[in-house]
Amino acid sequence: MSSFWSRITELNLSRRRQAVREMRHDRIGNGSWKRTTARAQELDWLASAVWEFGRMKYEFYKNRTTVVDVAELSLRFRETRQAITKTLRLLEKYNLAEPTEFPQLWTLDVADLGQQPRDGCVPLICGHNESALFSV
Amino acid sequence: MLPGLDMKCLADALQLLGKLIQDPDTVIAKESAPVAIQSIRGALERVGADIDQNRLLPGASDFSLTLYAARELERYVCGEKTQIGNRRIAEVYYHVLRSGIEQIPRLGLDVR
Numbered sequence: 001m002s003s004f005w006s007r008i009t010e011l012n013l014s015r016r017r018q019a020v021r022e023m024r025h026d027r028i029g030n031g032s033w034k035r036t037t038a039r040a041q042e043l044d045w046l047a048s049a050v051w052e053f054g055r056m057k058y059e060f061y062k063n064r065t066t067v068v069d070v071a072e073l074s075l076r077f078r079e080t081r082q083a084i085t086k087t088l089r090l091l092e093k094y095n096l097a098e099p100t101e102f103p104q105l106w107t108l109d110v111a112d113l114g115q116q117p118r119d120g121c122v123p124l125i126c127g128h129n130e131s132a133l134f135s136v
Numbered sequence: 137m138l139p140g141l142d143m144k145c146l147a148d149a150l151q152l153l154g155k156l157i158q159d160p161d162t163v164i165a166k167e168s169a170p171v172a173i174q175s176i177r178g179a180l181e182r183v184g185a186d187i188d189q190n191r192l193l194p195g196a197s198d199f200s201l202t203l204y205a206a207r208e209l210e211r212y213v214c215g216e217k218t219q220i221g222n223r224r225i226a227e228v229y230y231h232v233l234r235s236g237i238e239q240i241p242r243l244g245l246d247v248r
Contacts, residue, residue, distance in 0.1 A: 056219070059219050
């Protein structure tokens with residue numbers, strides 16, 4: 001009896017494994033799995049880079065409000081304006097960016113972190129990539 | 137006129153700097169990077185002076201940020217105190233520097 005159930009379980013397991021294999025094959029085969037992960041990582045890097053660019057502008061201009069331009073960010077990081085806007089929207093979710101009345105201009109909330117140590121890691125973006133950490 | 141500003145040399149120096157930032161253990165890049173970034177900074181300062189003289193050039197307001205990135209990267213490469221706290225931040229400064237250098241030919245300056 002026990003061997004019967006273990007064989008059934010094994011069969012189920014092997015069927016499950018087969019299903020997973022097929023699913024992975026399909027996704028990796030057409031590249032969507034790999035693409036999704038790579039794109040999520042790119043978006044994480046871009047969000048971090050955009051925010052750090054804001055920090056850089058803040059350090060240079062010392063203005064209380066740091067305004068970034070989608071067109072300039074697109075040029076600086078060789079990304080499409082859509083990708084930059086998506087990134088800024090992602091930062092907005094975490095109250096780190098805010099759109100202005102001008103569609104291409106966003107303000108970044110970087111000024112109040114000016115006194116914090118820059119070598120620490122602060123988890124800012126979670127969800128779309130669990131390992132996303134911003135270096136501050 | 138910007139005598140001595142060679143875009144090919146700038147591109148080579150930039151590539152070397154990029155190698156050092158991506159892989160800090162690269163021996164050749166480690167030895168040559170300070171000279172490379174110093175030459176980049178020097179060239180950018182000349183471009184900046186030229187931009188100041190010809191106030192009508194497009195993109196001049198962004199150029200100061202490129203020069204700032206070069207100065208901070210120079211401090212980072214030479215091990216001095218800088219706003220660049222780690223390699224990830226250095227990459228961002230490098231992107232700013234690279235995009236700024238790529239814009240130089242469009243500024244209307246006389247470069248080789």
